[in-house]
Amino acid sequence: MVKYEGAQRYLPEGRGLAELREAAGRCRGCDLYADATQTVFGAGPQNARVLMVGEVPGDREDATGKPFVGPAGGLLDKAMKDAGIDRGGVYVTNAVKHFRFTPAERGKRRIHKKPSRGQIVACRPWLVAELEAVTPGVVVCLGATAAQSLLGTDFRVSQQRGELLDLPGGEARVLATAHPSAILRAPAEDREQAYQELVKDLRVVAKATKAA
Structure with a gap:
């Protein structure tokens, strides 16, 4: 694993979301900033009951410069609506704040590339700071990268998907599920079932926040 400087020294003294977002724009904790257009920090209310991590x-x-505004974000919005979660009360972010991609052919969309373990570790202080600023009741990890960033590298979404667990070091509950982009990439004949499984998981989140 490549060791990067990490984001810790770029964290501001003030830890409100506005201060964190501004400071993250200057982060050079790993090498992803060099090719990305800009930092993509989280978005949503500071008093959000639910925080979703991609x-x-x-x-x-x-x-x-905004998270979850592409096709996966559209699918996530639909799934939240079908699960009974108020999208306006959700904070969305990513484990890594800069786009990592494979250069595309001229005129084509750049294809995202999974961040390395070193890049995930380097960016983790921003995610921890967001959790501390928002203090959600439930954290939803969308996919393995998000889940392993918060729950450790041994965590397997396939084994504990849809279960409400205690977030280590915090008072929130945490639930891991599939990333919407995985559903979009699924074969056409499997996509509807994969989508319904996501909605089922998010209904667990909806029930937990209403009961709190």
Whole structure:
């Protein structure tokens, strides 16, 4: 694993979301900033009951500077609505704040590339700071990268998917499920079932936040 400087020294003294977002724009904790258009920090209310963590910004997110505004974000919005979760009360972010991609052919969309373990570790202080600023009741890890960033490298989404667990070192509960982009990449004949499984997991989140 390549060792990077990490984000810790770039964290601001003030830990509100506005201060964190501004400081993250200057982060050089790993090498991803060099090719990305901009930092894509989290978005949503500071008093959000639910915080959702994805993997890495995509092409559309890199261009706009906003998380979950591409196809996966659209699918996630639909799933939240079907599960009974108020999208306006959710904070969304990624484990890594800069777009990692494979250069595309001219005129084509850049294809996202999974961040390395070293890049995930380097960026983790931003995610921890977001959790401390928002203090959600439930954290939803969308995919393995997000889950392993918060729950350790031994965690397997396939084994504990949809279960409400205690977030290590915090008072929130945490639930891991599939990333919406995985559903979009699934074979057409499997996509509807994969989507319904995501909605089922998010209904667990909806029930937990209403009961709290």
